[in-house]
Amino acid sequence: MARWIESWMPGSSTGPPGRGADGHPGQRFGLPAEGVSSVAGFGRRLGALLVDWLLGYLIALLVLGSDEIGGPNLSWAVLGIWFLLTAVPVAVFGASAGMTLLGIRVASIDSAPVIGIPRALLRTALIALVLPAVARDGDGRGWHDRAARTIVVRTRA
Template sequence: MSRWIDSWMPGSPAGSDDAAPRTPPGEKFGLPATGVGSVAGFWRRAGGVTIDWLLGYLVSLLFVGASSFDRGSTFGWTIWLVWFAITALSVAVFGSTPGMAALGMRAAPVDGKVLVGIPRAVVRTLLLGVVIPPLIRDEDGRGLHDRAAKTIVIRTR
């Protein structure tokens, strides 16, 4: 189907069907368009990361105590390291972080393996912790961190 702009742009064939129809995210991986097993949406994923960051914050408070607020950036790095450990280990072993599990998601390998594994979970978590790579997404909703780790986040409910 042609776009509305094709009708008046010089040199463009009005009414041509050159544009390929959009496919649902994850279709090239054999995932359904909706429901269980489909690609998790951006806001669901953002909610899962938020839950994981809050969990990292609470666990960090247990380690260093509430008096750590005056220590400057040290407490921020403690939160990041705790979040990193929780995320990398849980994705490697279970395929899901606590936040992902709470919102009904998991990271699934796209290459047919059963588990993500430790090396790919570490790469995925490092890139996720840098913040920018998850914002650069492809047509399947995979951020650069998922592409590097060869994973895709799918819905479990």
């Protein structure tokens, strides 16, 4: 039986969690089961997000100074800096600093070389809301990836 979200979220897989409808995550997009260009696992994706967030935190502290630790301005500054550090490189290069470090990148499911600015902004804004990134389909794509028509793949084994 399909999960409730699959009834109204287009492009949903009805297979068991963690597997695409045809066997392995990403198979319906023509991706291999393992190695380069396979679907990136949740651990790598979370690690990349943490690296980017820490980088944003460090830059915010450098800009605002250590006096802002615990202040309300620091949280917003970190969010804004993280947003820029994620959206711009993903739009232009397909990967943020954390993604590059962990060997993953954002790929378009329509074979475009990069996803472009509008889709990168949408994707990053939805990641900032957290829930869209946590609710994933059988191909490992969160709502943010589905809305932007993207999939996160490995760049190295």
